[in-house]
């Protein structure tokens with residue numbers, strides 16, 4: 699089995715699960731700043747031209763959360779998967795919610811602060827994306843009140859996805875800090891036997907590289923919000939990897 703992509707990209711999601719499930723897999727770095735993900739060799743594996751991608755026998759697939767699900771289902775002995783159909787459905791719901799409703803506005807913030815060429819950035823989209831993200835973080839926080847896990851009574855794929863995505867929100871200028879409830883749920887993942895994979899090198903304009911064992915911070919007042927320019931992902935990388 700081969701997984702293309704390394705932390706801090708979204709490859710972190712499946713790599714974390716590979717580690718937790720102790721699945722033997724070759725991790726193949728992709729030089730995204732050099733455009734390796736757009737080269738013919740990688741496009742033959744993942745026509746989307748993005749990291750991560752997984753190759754397992756005849757299967758070649760993309761999408762970080764879909765890869766996590768495949769790993770848990772095909773190689774994980776049903777670990778991190780609810781057996782109850784209703785709980786499994788809710789795990790899917792939260793996985794899609796995290797990617798569509800939390801990650802997407804975070805990605806918009808990243809695109810329009812550091813990733814797009816400066817001339818193509820739309821500064822006005824950054825506060826809109828931040829607002830959209832905060833609006834969706836609120837029901838997630840409510841959901842976690844009194845719960846240790848996203849779904850049911852144990853860790854599932856959705857918890858690892860949430861820990862990764864919420865760490866990004868915490869890092870990336872959404873002006874959000876995890877409440878103690880979220881922190882408790884999140885730290886269940888971070889405390890797992892296998893720590894979140896750390897970045898081997900900085901990758902400007904992608905993900906926060908920081909790997910932290912636990913979170914105990916409370917929400918900050920909005921007046922404490924930093925301007926996006928002061929909290930861009932690449933800036934974080936510089937500081938994290940310094």
Ligand SMILES: N[C@@H](CCC(=O)N[C@@H](CS)C(=O)NCC(=O)O)C(=O)O
Nearest residue numbers: 707708747748749750761762763904
């Ligand atoms: N929805 C995809 C997003 C993949 C994605 O955008 N990956 C980034 C790295 S974190 C990438 O390869 N970017 C290069 C590009 O967009 O050209 C997933 O979750 O796997």
